[in-house]
Amino acid sequence: xxxxxxxxxxxxxxxxxxxxxxxxxxxxxxxxxxxxxxxxxxxxxxxxxxxxxxxxxxxxxxxxxxxxxxxxxxxxxxxxxxxxxxxxxxxxxxxxxxxxxxxxxxxxxxxxxxxxxxxxxxxxxxxxxxxxxxxxxxxxxxxxxxxxxxxxxxxxxxxxxxxxxxxxxxxxxxxxxxxxxxxxxxxxxxxxxxxxxxxxxxxxxxxxxxxxxxxxxxxxxxxxxxxxxxxxxxxxxxxxxxxxxxxxxxxxxxxxxxxxxxxxxxxxxxxxxxxxxxxxxxxxxxxxxxxxxxxxxxxxxxxxxx
Amino acid sequence: xxxxxxxxxxxxxxxxxxxxxxxxxxxxxxxxxxxxxxxxxxxxxxxxxxxxxxxxxxxxxxxxxxxxxxxxxxxxxxxxxxxxxxxxxxxxxxxxxxxx
Numbered sequence: 001x002x003x004x005x006x007x008x009x010x011x012x013x014x015x016x017x018x019x020x021x022x023x024x025x026x027x028x029x030x031x032x033x034x035x036x037x038x039x040x041x042x043x044x045x046x047x048x049x050x051x052x053x054x055x056x057x058x059x060x061x062x063x064x065x066x067x068x069x070x071x072x073x074x075x076x077x078x079x080x081x082x083x084x085x086x087x088x089x090x091x092x093x094x095x096x097x098x099x100x101x102x103x104x105x106x107x108x109x110x111x112x113x114x115x116x117x118x119x120x121x122x123x124x125x126x127x128x129x130x131x132x133x134x135x136x137x138x139x140x141x142x143x144x145x146x147x148x149x150x151x152x153x154x155x156x157x158x159x160x161x162x163x164x165x166x167x168x169x170x171x172x173x174x175x176x177x178x179x180x181x182x183x184x185x186x187x188x189x190x191x192x193x194x195x196x197x198x199x200x201x202x203x204x205x206x207x208x209x210x211x212x213x214x215x216x217x218x219x220x221x222x223x224x225x226x227x228x229x230x231x232x233x234x235x236x237x238x239x240x241x242x243x244x245x246x247x248x249x250x251x252x253x254x255x256x257x258x259x260x261x262x263x264x265x266x267x268x269x270x271x272x273x274x275x276x277x278x279x280x281x282x283x284x285x286x287x288x289x290x291x292x293x294x295x296x297x298x299x300x301x302x303x304x305x306x
Numbered sequence: 307x308x309x310x311x312x313x314x315x316x317x318x319x320x321x322x323x324x325x326x327x328x329x330x331x332x333x334x335x336x337x338x339x340x341x342x343x344x345x346x347x348x349x350x351x352x353x354x355x356x357x358x359x360x361x362x363x364x365x366x367x368x369x370x371x372x373x374x375x376x377x378x379x380x381x382x383x384x385x386x387x388x389x390x391x392x393x394x395x396x397x398x399x400x401x402x403x404x405x406x
Contacts, residue, residue, distance in 0.1 A: 017347060017365040064348030064367040206401075237345035260348015260367065303400040304343035304351055306367070 003074070005173050006082070006193040009200065010072035010121060011054055011101075012154055012214050014261050015061035019043065021258035022058050029234050030216065030263065031145030032056060035127060036102050044102060046127075047148045047216060048140055053103040053125040055151035056214070064259040064306040066211035069154050069200070070107065070119035071172075071193065079122045082172065083108045089171040098123070113167050114158025115208025139219075146227040146265050148216035153198050155212040155264075157205035157305050164202055165189045174199070177272050178247050182283035190247065197248035197269040210305035213254065213262035220267050221251045227265045231255050240298050245269075246289040247281060254301065261306045310391045313339040314357065327364075328354075328383040328392070341400045345384045352383040353398035360389040 016022035023043060026032045032045040035053050044054035052072070059067055073079050086093050086108070096107040096119060105123030112118055130140040139147075158164060168174040168191050177197055180188040190198040203212065218224055224242045231238045231253070239262065241253030250269035256262055281289035288295045308321040311328055318339040322331025329345055329352050332338075343351035350370030356379040363376075364385040371380055380397065 017367065062365070062368040064344075064346075065369065256344040256346045256348070258346050260344030260346035262344065299400050300341075300343050300351070304349040306344065306348040 003194060005078055006071045006073050006120065008072055008194055009055075009151060009153060010052065010070040010119075010124060011057060011104075012069045012151065013042075013057040013059055013067040013101075014211075014214065014257070014259075015063055015065050015067055016058050016257070016259040016261070017062065017064060018258060019058065019060050025236070025257050026056065026058065027144065029145045029230055029236060030265070031143055031147050032216075033130075038102050042101075047150045048130045048143055049149045050151070051126045051129050053127045054101075057101065064261055065209075066116065066154065066156075066214070066261070066306075068109070068117035068119055069156075070104075070121060071199075072124065073120050073122050076122045079106070079108055079120055082120050085171040085173075086110050089167055091167070091171075111209075112158075112164055113160040114156065114164040114202060114205075115160075115210075116156050116158060117209075145230060146216070146218060147223065148218060148265060150217050152215045152217040152266070153196070153200055154214050155198075155201045155203065157203045157207065157210040157212050159204075159206055159208045161189075161202060161204040162186070165191075168200070168202075175272065175274065176278050177276070178279040178281070180247070180281045180283060180286060180289055187283060187286075188247070188281075192272060195271050195273060197250070197271060205305075207305070211261060212305050213264045215264035215266060218265050218267045224251050224253050224265060224267050227253050240291065240301055243294065244292040246285075246292045247279075259306070262304070309359075309388045311388060312391070312393045314393060314395045315339070316396075322388050324387060324389055326387070328352075328386050328388060328394075330384075331388075332383075340383045340396055341398050343384075343398075343400070347382050347385045350382065351398045351400050353380065354383050354386075354394040354396055355380050356386070357393040357395060359392035361392060362387045362389060 036044040045056040103125035107119040174191040178190040239254040250266040252266040343349035347366035
């Protein structure tokens, strides 16, 4: 098996101010599928092509933002190995019991140097991807909204940026794929645990623990355009797009959920192998790095987090 | 029915329908004065203090507006639906995101 250790983003738990509005946004407009609810009022969602029971958890709260992001590891041995790596890096861990989230096994929890809560887990109930495993159809009928394929990554803003990057590459064994450099100061780090352009990315920031966006993969540029149509039809706050990123090459559109958490849907980004060189964007070209066509930064995109 | 919104800091005045939040009223007329962020009560950049007038407000993130502040008329413009003419001052600002 070529892919070991941390496999992928397993889920993100987002805090929402109004659950009914949030469900309408994530299920009817983006097009995720509800798979469960629990006695804390949390609602569990997945995209159609994901095997695991959930990839997004909506948590009722009086604050917006990200409660935690979780990564799935390949085996239980990996879970304990990474727990030890995190401790050896000097970061406390705790164990969240199996079943605290419905269908999810025991989790190892820690707060990264940039102030975000992360969990690792090895087990999650698999409910299947809606097309089965025998003679599977290419896509299921009856999808809603933007028809996202999977929860793909989060972009996070935080302080202690350099320490956080060291933590992710050394303790969690992520690979740096792309970066924005201002001289010898790194402003942005895109990281993968797989062969994706990013599974998580960080931007140097003065506040700790902020969410920039949670992102979902679509099948095509046409899908990104259709997402833009839905955003206008449903009066969803659009931020920017459809356009293309320089970083990751993704075709993208950004908008906000009804609690002010930013979402992205995108298609067609790049990929890496373990021997791929790190791609560098220079700060004097940051406009093109972020929005390839307009080459202009968008104030809210740069400065607004939840 | 629309009412008049006055931003003390800039002297800007714009009409806003009672069914639209302050920020939507401002944006659709191409006006500026209040910073625009998530437009959903989560990011806090459109924080304002209402100096006079009546309004209805929707839930906003407690990270940005405490209960005390809310009682004193400190609100997020994207969650405020004016019921009468309003005068307000701007508190929020867009942060510089990328820090060296």
